Amino acid sequence: AQTVTQSQPEMSVQEAETVTLSCTYDTSESDYYLFWYKQPPSRQMILVIRQEAYKQQNATENRFSVNFQKAAKSFSLKISDSQLGDAAMYFCAYRSRSNYKLTFGKGTLLTVNP
Amino acid sequence: DVKVTQSSRYLVKRTGEKVFLECVQDMDHENMFWYRQDPGLGLRLIYFSYDVKMKEKGDIPEGYSVSREKKERFSLILESASTNQTSMYLCASTSLSEKLFFGSGTQLSVL
Numbered sequence: 001a002q003t004v005t006q007s008q009p010e011m012s013v014q015e016a017e018t019v020t021l022s023c024t025y026d027t028s029e030s031d032y033y034l035f036w037y038k039q040p041p042s043r044q045m046i047l048v049i050r051q052e053a054y055k056q057q058n059a060t061e062n063r064f065s066v067n068f069q070k071a072a073k074s075f076s077l078k079i080s081d082s083q084l085g086d087a088a089m090y091f092c093a094y095r096s097r098s099n100y101k102l103t104f105g106k107g108t109l110l111t112v113n114p
Numbered sequence: 115d116v117k118v119t120q121s122s123r124y125l126v127k128r129t130g131e132k133v134f135l136e137c138v139q140d141m142d143h144e145n146m147f148w149y150r151q152d153p154g155l156g157l158r159l160i161y162f163s164y165d166v167k168m169k170e171k172g173d174i175p176e177g178y179s180v181s182r183e184k185k186e187r188f189s190l191i192l193e194s195a196s197t198n199q200t201s202m203y204l205c206a207s208t209s210l211s212e213k214l215f216f217g218s219g220t221q222l223s224v225l
Binding site for chain 1: 145147149154155156157158162202204206213214216218219
């Protein structure tokens, strides 16, 4: 079974600084998707960024980028120029291409200090 | 705009009660999911459904059942609620795209 590990239960960053959230996963498959979801206090889950495993290029979305290391099974999220609105719980998630079931990590609570 | 609606934001029930959590999506999605979220444990999959009347167990199905009589509606049923089922419940749906659309969650307290 696939597992997703987020080793940092909590992280903090100063406003305007850069922070990196870690995620590793375990799978025997070669074709899959990886995601970062954000959950602010409103509880609404918001997709931040996704990566397709067969693409070598790291995904970027504005201030959010990933470092995808397929051989190491690592998928970290970098947030640049952190803003107060980035404060939230962040979840890393894995999905096989062959089904729609998402497996989540335990989450990292990010605090942004003014 | 895409919408997944969970019928209650907060719910308080007594031990032993039968509890229904309802989820409706307006996107004609085939796939629907129920997750449970607990602090320090992340989201864990309870059940999912690929089509009407189809269901599959997720990672923690014990104590739960589901119903999908219509494509747009996926219900989670707690046959006899227990205190260890106090949690936040999230419904989600998706179609051919890989993006999962979530509802706003139901915080269930079982006393």
